[in-house]
Amino acid sequence: MRKIVKRFPGVVANCDVDLTIEPGEIHALLGENGAGKSTLMQILYGFHSMDSGSILIDDKPVEIHSPKDAIALGIGMVHQEFMLVRRFSVVENTVLGLKGFNLGEAARRLRSLSNQHHLAIDPFAQVQHLPIGVQQRVEILKLLYRDASLLILDEPTAVLTTHEKEQLFRVLRGLRDQGRSIVIVTHKLQEILELADRVTVMRDGRVVAAVSTRQTSEQELARLMVGRDVNLRTQRVPIERGRAVLRIDGLHVRDEAGQDKVRGLSLDVHAGEIVGIAGVDGNGQSQLAEAIMHLRPAHQGSVFLEDREVTRLTVAQHRALGLSYVPADRRHVGAITEMPVAENAILGSQRKHTRGLFLDRQRIREHAEKLIARFGVRATSISTLAGKLSGGNLQKLILGREILQDRAAMVVEQPTRGLDVGAVESVWLELLRERERGKAILLISAELEELMNLADRIAVMFEGRIVGILDAASVTTEKLGLMISGLSADA
Numbered sequence: 001m002r003k004i005v006k007r008f009p010g011v012v013a014n015c016d017v018d019l020t021i022e023p024g025e026i027h028a029l030l031g032e033n034g035a036g037k038s039t040l041m042q043i044l045y046g047f048h049s050m051d052s053g054s055i056l057i058d059d060k061p062v063e064i065h066s067p068k069d070a071i072a073l074g075i076g077m078v079h080q081e082f083m084l085v086r087r088f089s090v091v092e093n094t095v096l097g098l099k100g101f102n103l104g105e106a107a108r109r110l111r112s113l114s115n116q117h118h119l120a121i122d123p124f125a126q127v128q129h130l131p132i133g134v135q136q137r138v139e140i141l142k143l144l145y146r147d148a149s150l151l152i153l154d155e156p157t158a159v160l161t162t163h164e165k166e167q168l169f170r171v172l173r174g175l176r177d178q179g180r181s182i183v184i185v186t187h188k189l190q191e192i193l194e195l196a197d198r199v200t201v202m203r204d205g206r207v208v209a210a211v212s213t214r215q216t217s218e219q220e221l222a223r224l225m226v227g228r229d230v231n232l233r234t235q236r237v238p239i240e241r242g243r244a245v246l247r248i249d250g251l252h253v254r255d256e257a258g259q260d261k262v263r264g265l266s267l268d269v270h271a272g273e274i275v276g277i278a279g280v281d282g283n284g285q286s287q288l289a290e291a292i293m294h295l296r297p298a299h300q301g302s303v304f305l306e307d308r309e310v311t312r313l314t315v316a317q318h319r320a321l322g323l324s325y326v327p328a329d330r331r332h333v334g335a336i337t338e339m340p341v342a343e344n345a346i347l348g349s350q351r352k353h354t355r356g357l358f359l360d361r362q363r364i365r366e367h368a369e370k371l372i373a374r375f376g377v378r379a380t381s382i383s384t385l386a387g388k389l390s391g392g393n394l395q396k397l398i399l400g401r402e403i404l405q406d407r408a409a410m411v412v413e414q415p416t417r418g419l420d421v422g423a424v425e426s427v428w429l430e431l432l433r434e435r436e437r438g439k440a441i442l443l444i445s446a447e448l449e450e451l452m453n454l455a456d457r458i459a460v461m462f463e464g465r466i467v468g469i470l471d472a473a474s475v476t477t478e479k480l481g482l483m484i485s486g487l488s489a490d491a
């Protein structure tokens with residue numbers, strides 16, 4: 001029996017972790033942002049070293065100092081942000097770093113593996129032209145090509161459509177049935193109960209529970225993870241919406257290749273309401289948000305803020321006129337990762353934190369500490385570089401910054417992607433609180449449950465167009481699912 005045990009004080013908050021992964025099982029690793037899940041898996045994969053303890057495979061201690069060591073031991077990892085060279089083909093990515101291969105033979109073996117595991121893919125397809133779900137297949141095939149017996153997947157469904165998720169689950173179950181072990185690091189409780197055999201829950205760097213999924217529930221897992229009861233549903237307070245604060249009129253936007261991604265889109269967002277944009281990633285949602293902020297030029301159409309046309313104004317001018325933005329790309333657009341938490345906390349409002357010609361460090365410190373406390377950002381200190389934060393904590397930092405700047409309207413993309421249930425609850429409550437304060441919020445999310453919990457109206461986007469605007473109070477997940485797939489456009 002293959003057994004992997006990890007004991008290492010000092011990885012997170014000087015805590016000990018014991019984790020056992022059995023052969024032929026799907027094991028979920030659950031915990032809040034910053035609980036130590038990714039650190040634990042990165043130690044197992046050789047990205048980080050442990051201070052003390054041991055790793056055992058088949059009851060024999062092993063040394064893992066690099067991913068090369070891990071791969072040689074049959075351990076592979078699919079990261080949330082895929083490690084693929086976009087300009088390379090599938091087969092070139094697969095053999096990258098290997099020695100003594102023939103590309104033609106590698107392609108034949110890759111095609112055989114893809115057929116065997118129902119991961120249909122063209123070995124010579126260029127990665128940059130593949131959908132996200134297919135890119136994930138490439139990552140899994142890379143591990144199978146190296147004959148990995150333990151596969152680690154970090155947030156494997158974060159950017160997948162419902163259909164792609166179902167396909168992935170079939171593949172993972174098939175790999176389990178062949179005797180391989182799979183660890184999934186995820187915050188999605190329903191998916192854990194649907195897919196995993198066992199789940200280990202971490203809190204503050206310690207294992208607080210390891211249970212069979214057959215003997216637990218969403219509420220119990222949430223309570224174990226956060227240490228308190230978590231409300232997985234929200235109630236929107238009925239309020240009368242006000243004037244149209246953000247107005248989009250006949251907008252056309254193109255991508256880098258010159259292809260139309262937003263096609264004649266018109267939409268109003270009123271004070272005191274959240275308008276959700278539902279749709280599968282790739283249907284123009286990101287280009288819409290970028291065009292509203294003028295991060296990407298609009299080909300045709302107009303954007304109005306408080307009845308003033310802002311279509312071609314700079315990002316700084318948008319913000320000065322009252323528009324906040326929480327982008328989907330938190331590391332490259334939403335933050336400057338080489339700067340400390342404190343300075344990221346004031347981006348866009350630096351002038352409010354000056355004394356004469358210089359930054360007021362005391363005011364910046366107080367502001368950053370207030371943000372960290374209110375939004376639950378886990379950082380060693382306000383001097384910690386933003387790039388050192390976990391994805392979820394960086395997201396809370398960005399969202400908190402935009403909310404505290406107190407502007408009339410917000411464009412929010414994927415606000416809870418990668419966040420644990422406790423953080424999701426907190427983000428939802430903050431957005432609803434801003435709605436009650438009269439903010440106009442455009443919410444772009446791939447999570448149907450999120451849209452149904454937060455939005456007053458849901459606009460369904462398909463192939464760059466709005467194919468229907470629904471009352472969130474009466475819509476069903478089935479109807480939304482059909483519409484975002486383009487199978488029904490009946491509003």
